[in-house]
Amino acid sequence: MTLALTDVSADLGGHPILHGVSLEVVPGELVALVGPNGAGKTTLLSVMSGDITPTSGQATLDGVELHRWKVAALARQRAVLPQEQRLAFGFRAVDVVRMGRAPWARLPEEDLDDLVVAEAMQRTDVLGLADRSFPTLSGGEKARTSFARVLAQQTSVVLLDEPTAALDIRHQEQVLSEARRLAADGHAVVAVLHDLTVAAAHADRICMLADGRLRADGPPREVMTPDVLGEVYGHPVDVVDHHGRLVVLPHLIALTEEDPCASVLS
Template sequence: MGLMLRASGVSLSLGGHRVLHEVSLDVRPGELVALVGPNGAGKSTLLGVMAGDLPPDAGAVTLDDVDLAAWKHLELARRRSVLPQEHRLAFGFRAVDVVRMGRSPWVRTHREDDDDRVVAEAMQRTEVLEHAERIVPTLSGGERARVAFARILAQETPLVLLDEPTAALDLRHQDQVLAQARRLAVAGSAVVAVVHDLTIAAAYADRICVLAGGEIVADGTPAEVLDPELIGRVYEHPVDVLTHQGRLVVVPRRLHAVPPPDTEEGSWSVVR
């Protein structure tokens, strides 16, 4: 089976508040797992624990059956890459410099010979090659997010952890980034992504893992997990799950709709 990331009975409290409670999750090569759930469900915290950035209070996380804490930093950087929620830089790096940082684990190895090609391809795949010489703080939020994702692509690791990779992106680039994440999985990488849009998760994920209150309440294929009753209960808001062109679409019911300007009151209705 090769590389496997496994969280076993993971629990974690932050600031006296329980954020994760006995969470167990396996991630295998060749699959994209979407972590979904309402705000405060523990998605980003779980990703941080699985990345090795947050040590759990109980339970364990292993990579290839070796505890994450036992991995040397360089070897871990060659095995897994992590895209955080925020993309902050203290210095005025060019976009190409940021993407090239993804190649740092491969310094003084034979793979260093591929740096220029890999960096250019990563920027091409995320459509930021034209911004290569731009200073990153001058880019828009969405452009910075795509540069950060290009860095992940350039790192070329078999495990990829993405925390809200589509948060700052427009519709087109949301689709593009998840398509690239899907491409990584098809090529054999194990990919975990925190995703807020359930429809996008359904389109690209092999599995959807639903968190609520720091616990996993569902884990399965999109068709198995995206049940209107379950999703409505977890998000505390009713939804409809439709099929459009063979794909699942999750639509929240608009319970608090407001008539648009210049609309006669009698002509406006809300379907509940």
């Protein structure tokens, strides 16, 4: 399943957020959406999921506009990990993961529910939390449980909004390794990431947004240059190669008694 946006613009509350964004995500690749705060990353992911309909342009999955898909059919093709993990009731962790199987109810795939849920929880290191009430989990545990729900949904397209935000180093690597595994298995995976070094290490492709526009799109080594990053983020950086991995290092800001916002150290 190919996810394609063509000249997409989108508003929120009457305010324009996205402006003429075009990109395509194909099976077998992990795409990282990066950019400064307010660049439009979450809005773009919402357009990709079908939760927001563009004010102009087209967003399609398998050649069909997302707003034309039936809800249940779309839920069997794309899964979404939102930025915030909120539940109104005290469901157990295993019940939250099982929610990912809802689109397959009354279909032959339903017979695999128990197996799929257990495997998803194993892959995200939350099997030991199965009987815990979701609200009692830490932020990182909630994030991993919600990611397990996404895995259990078994969709062609996987959309992740800041999947590593609440995680320690080990679990960041675990989650992104699972995202890479999904891509290697033929899924189309999109992840909003703030850590540029992490994005460069795991993504096949970087889509960089600024002011609601796609400013760069390509392999990490082509997109993540000091000039591009400095312009988009409004701050100078160095990009170094560390054992074959790109590391992004922001320049430090020097503070002086005379001028608390003095200058940027190179």
